Amino acid sequence: MQNHIIETDENGLEQNSHGDSLFPLAGYDEYFSQFILKEVPWHWHEEIELVVVVEGSTHLEYVDGSLELEEGDGVFINSNTMHRLTQTSSIDCHIINFVLKPEFLGGRFDSRIYNEFVKPICSNKSLSAIKLSPKIMWERLILEKINNAFAIYTDQRFGYELSVQARLLDAWYILCVNQPTLFESIPPVTESKIRLDKITKFIHTHYDQKLAIKDLASVADISESECYRLFRKTLQTTPNDYILNHRLQMAAIKLIATNLSILNISYELGFGNPSYFSKKFKEQYATTPKEFRHLHQNK
Structure with a gap:
C-alpha cells in the first residue's frame, strides 16, 4: 500500500503539486x-x-x-x-x-x-x-x-x-x-487568525530550536496566557502540543525519506534528548522510530 506524505514548507504550505498548468x-x-x-x-x-x-x-x-x-x-x-x-x-x-x-x-x-x-x-x-x-x-x-x-x-x-x-x-x-x-460584503479577517498565522509560521520556521511560550507570544504581541487561549480556541490544542505534533510529523518524514540516524534526527528536530524523542514518537504512532523506519522504508 502506498505511503502518502504531505510535505510542507516553513509556512505550512503543501509542496505537492496537483494537476498542472494546463489542467489544474x-x-x-x-x-x-x-x-x-x-x-x-x-x-x-x-x-x-x-x-x-x-x-x-x-x-x-x-x-x-x-x-x-x-x-x-x-x-x-x-x-x-x-x-x-x-x-x-x-x-x-x-x-x-x-x-x-x-x-x-x-x-x-x-x-x-x-x-x-x-x-x-x-x-x-x-x-x-x-x-x-x-x-x-x-x-x-x-x-x-x-x-x-x-x-x-x-x-x-x-x-x-x-x-x-x-x-x-x-x-x-x-x-x-x-x-x-x-x-455579500466580505467580513474582515479575525484578529485570532492573524495572530495564529504569525505564530504557526514562526513554529514551522524554528521548530528545530528551543521554543518557549514567551517566544511565541512575542511574535503576535500577546501575553503567554492569551497565547494558550488562542490555540485552544482556534486549533483545540496547546502551543506545546502543536510544536510536538509538528516535530513528530517532520521526524516521520525524515525517517522515511533520509538515512539519517535516529540520534541525528532527534537533535535536528530540537528534541535534545533521544530517549524523550523515542518515547513521544511511540506514544503518538504506537511504534518506535526504528520500527517505523523499517516498516515504511521497505514498502
Whole structure:
C-alpha cells in the first residue's frame, strides 16, 4: 500500500503539486491507513478542496472551527485554509477528493465568471469550509456531481476533462445559488487568525530550536496566557502540543525519506534528548522510530 506524505514548507504550505498548468486539478482515492501518520496533518494550499467520505468518519479541523464528517458527507475546503483531518471511526476512513485551482472553475483571472462567481468565495478569508450533507437536497445534488465527476476522472476516457469540469461547474453553480450570502460584503479577517498565522509560521520556521511560550507570544504581541487561549480556541490544542505534533510529523518524514540516524534526527528536530524523542514518537504512532523506519522504508 502506498505511503502518502504531505510535505510542507516553513509556512505550512503543501509542496505537492496537483494537476498542472494546463489542467489544474487532481483527484485522489485515499484511505487514512495510507498516510504515514494515519491522518492528514496540518497544511494548506492555494487550491480548493472537495472531499467526500466514502466509508468511516473523520474530524476536520481548521482555524476557528471544526466539522464532523460521517459516511456520505462531504466538505468544501476553501483556498488557503489551514486544515487537518483525523479518523474518528473504528474502520479505516476512506475518502475521495478533488484538489483544484480556482481558475479551473473560473477560467482567466480577468474573466467575468472568475471575478463574479469564484473570486468572491475563494478570497473570503473568513470562510474556511462548508459541510455538505446528503440529507439536504441541494447539498446532496452537489455530492452527486462530485461523485459522478470522480468516477469519470478515474475512468479517464477520451474527453474526460470536459466532463469533469462540466460536473464540477454544475456543483459550483448549485453552491452559488443556494448560498447567496457568500457574495455579500466580505467580513474582515479575525484578529485570532492573524495572530495564529504569525505564530504557526514562526513554529514551522524554528521548530528545530528551543521554543518557549514567551517566544511565541512575542511574535503576535500577546501575553503567554492569551497565547494558550488562542490555540485552544482556534486549533483545540496547546502551543506545546502543536510544536510536538509538528516535530513528530517532520521526524516521520525524515525517517522515511533520509538515512539519517535516529540520534541525528532527534537533535535536528530540537528534541535534545533521544530517549524523550523515542518515547513521544511511540506514544503518538504506537511504534518506535526504528520500527517505523523499517516498516515504511521497505514498502
